[in-house]
Amino acid sequence: AQSVTQLDSHVSVSEGTPVLLRCNYSSSYSPSLFWYVQHPNKGLQLLLKYTSAATLVKGINGFEAEFKKSETSFHLTKPSAHMSDAAEYFCVVSEYPFNKFYFGSGTKLNVKP
Amino acid sequence: EAGVAQSPRYKIIEKRQSVAFWCNPISGHATLYWYQQILGQGPKLLIQFQNNGVVDDSQLPKDRFSAERLKGVDSTLKIQPAKLEDSAVYLCASSFEGLDNEQFFGPGTRLTVL
Numbered sequence: 001a002q003s004v005t006q007l008d009s010h011v012s013v014s015e016g017t018p019v020l021l022r023c024n025y026s027s028s029y030s031p032s033l034f035w036y037v038q039h040p041n042k043g044l045q046l047l048l049k050y051t052s053a054a055t056l057v058k059g060i061n062g063f064e065a066e067f068k069k070s071e072t073s074f075h076l077t078k079p080s081a082h083m084s085d086a087a088e089y090f091c092v093v094s095e096y097p098f099n100k101f102y103f104g105s106g107t108k109l110n111v112k113p
Numbered sequence: 114e115a116g117v118a119q120s121p122r123y124k125i126i127e128k129r130q131s132v133a134f135w136c137n138p139i140s141g142h143a144t145l146y147w148y149q150q151i152l153g154q155g156p157k158l159l160i161q162f163q164n165n166g167v168v169d170d171s172q173l174p175k176d177r178f179s180a181e182r183l184k185g186v187d188s189t190l191k192i193q194p195a196k197l198e199d200s201a202v203y204l205c206a207s208s209f210e211g212l213d214n215e216q217f218f219g220p221g222t223r224l225t226v227l
Contacts, residue, residue: 034215044156044204044218090155092216099144099208100169101216103155 002027004093006104014112019063019078021107023091026072033074034092034101035065044090050074061085086111115139117219119205125225131193134222138186138207144168145182146216147190148204156204162188192224200226 007022025031035047048059055067061084065076074091091104118137126132138145143164148156159178161169164185173180177196182188192199202223206216 032214036218043220044206046215046217049215094214099163099210099214100161101146101158101208103157106155 002031002093002095002100002102004091004102004104006089006091006107008107009105010108010110012110012112013081015083016080019076019081019085019109021076021089021091021109023074023076023104024072025074025091025093027093027095029095032094033065033067034094035059035063035074035076036090036092037087038090038106039087047076047089081109081111083111083113085109117205117207117217119203119219119222121222122220123223123225125227126195127227128197129194131191132195132224133189133191134203134205134224136188136190136205136219138188138205139217142207142209142217143185144208144210144214145188146204146206146208147180147188148206149201150204150221151201159190195224195226197226200224 003026005024033050036044037047038044047063048057050057050067058064063078088106088108090106094101120135145162147159150156159173160180162182165182180190202221204221205219208214208216
């Protein structure tokens with residue numbers, strides 16, 4: 001069965017410090033993995049995606065994630081947090097050819113000045 | 114490229130009333146999804162269409178929710194009658210088929226049931 005576990009429901013960092021949002025997945029097939037961001041009262045925006053190419057994926061706004069098959073992980077990182085990064089982040093897994101997407105429960109990122 | 118369009122953006126109704134939401138996916142996207150996102154939670158899939166056929170509606174409360182996608186393009190989601198617990202944001206997304214597929218989301222419709 002496919003599932004996504006976001007290990008932290010809330011993460012709080014100071015501005016300028018690194019960000020780490022953790023995501024583990026289970027999948028019977030070769031998955032595609034995504035991170036979406038949702039700012040308050042806004043829609044879901046794709047940050048980055050992994051689809052069986054390079055395991056280190058760079059996204060928008062300085063975020064990146066590394067696909068580690070042996071650890072079934074796809075953690076999201078950013079070297080230096082900005083106040084505008086405060087939002088909720090969702091890890092999502094899908095499997096070709098089923099075209100179905102499974103969401104994690106989300107991680108709320110708080111950035112302190 | 115135009116994104117996924119949804120209307121209305123906001124709706125306030127009283128319980129037991131009916132409401133309908135509309136979604137226009139990105140042109141050429143065969144798959145359309147409706148999600149319900151309750152405040153503080155992640156999106157929950159209500160129904161998935163492939164062209165105009167239903168792929169998955171296992172989490173759709175069929176006694177009150179219905180959805181259709183005529184001609185495999187636009188879709189409507191209806192709630193009749195609404196309950197207080199239906200207050201949520203209803204998200205529509207679409208995707209193309211293929212190895213590098215991803216979902217594209219609309220802005221959502223925020224429903225408040227009083």
